[in-house]
Amino acid sequence: MQGFTKTIPWKAIFCLFSALLLSASFTDDAWAYKQVKHGKSTHKATYKSRHASLVMDANTGAILSKENAYEARYPASLTKMMTLYLLFDALQQQKITLRTMFTASKKAASQPQTNIALEAGEKIPVELAIKSLVVHSANDVALMIGENLAGSEANFAAQMTAKAKALGMKNTVFRNPSGLPNPAQHTTAYDMAVLGKALRDNFPNYFPYFKTTSFVYNGRTFRGHNRVLGRFEGADGIKTGFIRASGFNLVTSAKRGNHSVIAVVMGGSTWKERDDEMVRILTGTFAALESGRPVPSFARKTAPIENERKTAKNPSISTERPTIIHQEIPQIKNKTIAQNKNIAKDKNWGVQVGAYRNQKEAMRAASRAIQIANKETKDAYISVSKPTSGKILRARVGNLSKQEAKNICRKLNALKQSCITVAMN
Secondary structure, three states: OHHHHOOOOHHHHHHHHHHHHHHOOOEEOOEEOOOOOOOOOOOOOOHHHOOEEEEEEOOOOOEEEEEOOOOOEOOHHHHHHHHHHHHHHHHHOOOOOOOOEEEOOHHHHOOOOOOOOOOOOOEEEHHHHHHHHHHHOOHHHHHHHHHHHHOOHHHHHHHHHHHHHHHOOOOOEOOOOOOOOOOOOEEOHHHHHHHHHHHHHHOOOOHHHHHOOEEEEOOEEEEOOOOHHHHOOOEEEEEEEEEOOOEEEEEEEEEEOOEEEEEEEEEEOOHHHHHHHHHHHHHHHHHHHHHOOOOOOOOOOOOOOOOOOOOOOOOOOEOOOOOOOOOOOOOOOHHHHOOOOOOOOOOOEEEEEEEEOOHHHHHHHHHHHHHHHHHHOOOOEEEEEOOOOOOOEEEEEEEEOHHHHHHHHHHHHHOOOOOEEEEOO
16 A cells, blocks of 8 residues: 555656647547647747648649748648658668568557557558558558658658758658657648659659558558549549648649649648649649640638537547538529428428538538439428527528438438438427
8 A cells, every 4th residue: 555655756747647648639630639739939830821732733843823832831641741752762772562561669559540550569561551651641550661661750750851851842841750740840832742743753653552542451441531532533642631730731643634733732621621622723723734824823712611510529529521511512593492391290300511601602502412302302491590609501401301311411422522410490
């Protein structure tokens, strides 16, 4: 019993507290824990100033369009592009092969989400490590790569920064191989475009891995976060990224005909906003290039409202797949969105497709849902309502049975439209 009354050494208390704080602070592509409080830094990117974008000609390196492209930003999991660059470089120099087995340390196995749940001492081949970073942005695998290539995280981070300088990324500093929060780790949209182009130019044999959308490990199928691959014809990579301090980031490589570009969007408020902006930029860029016109400047659209439904266990958690999203849908005829007053008593369920600040956007967002709903039932109607508290408008399709709501939401998901079923009064 005497041991319980001894004073615990202050160093032990400090280490324990630090570990708990850090484990609750790390964020990544598909998970967002409470953001670590950053100290003062000349490169600190604030919430209000985090947006940036850039389009680079992948053939010439010419800048076609830019916005805040040279301002300091947190790279988040875009950091893993450099981790992969050094891994590809080791492969190209035949220091390792795709079958080389890397071993996870205790530190690597303890990395927070996203991860593939490596255990200390576990071994995986280099090819699986590549897919784990490209598809799932696995933090445990990122650190494992760094430690196996350079001996330690610090050594690998130094190599990452040195390579960045050698490539011309003058305003980039790396402190870890994953992109987990570190106030000293920063980059710019321009530097990320330079890195994207270098990956494409220098590793033609390995760059196709960035097209990978899923992989299987330990009986589990991991699916990617880069939805632009399926949305924009010609897109062939590269990487998504997210921590709370950075917002949602994306670097995309795309080719149509003789034209190739590297595009960067940083600081999106949601993954959907980021993806929409990327598709809009790419569409406008290729339209200009194919017509011989100058590429226009792409002014940022007004940011939609983030997911209004909080995670029950932890309201601070955000994900790469927020349920309430902004969906760009063409306008349809007024008769399609007219409300139907024949509301059945047993049909008290609905499908919510978004939350907006103005009625026009809310009605547009619900237009696709009502078209799908009309194939299930003829009694559905659109409901654009405001919660008791707040200023947002919920875009819903109502007068559905619970099963009809599930069927409609399932069909919308197949069309890459997120939604939730809701009980309605």
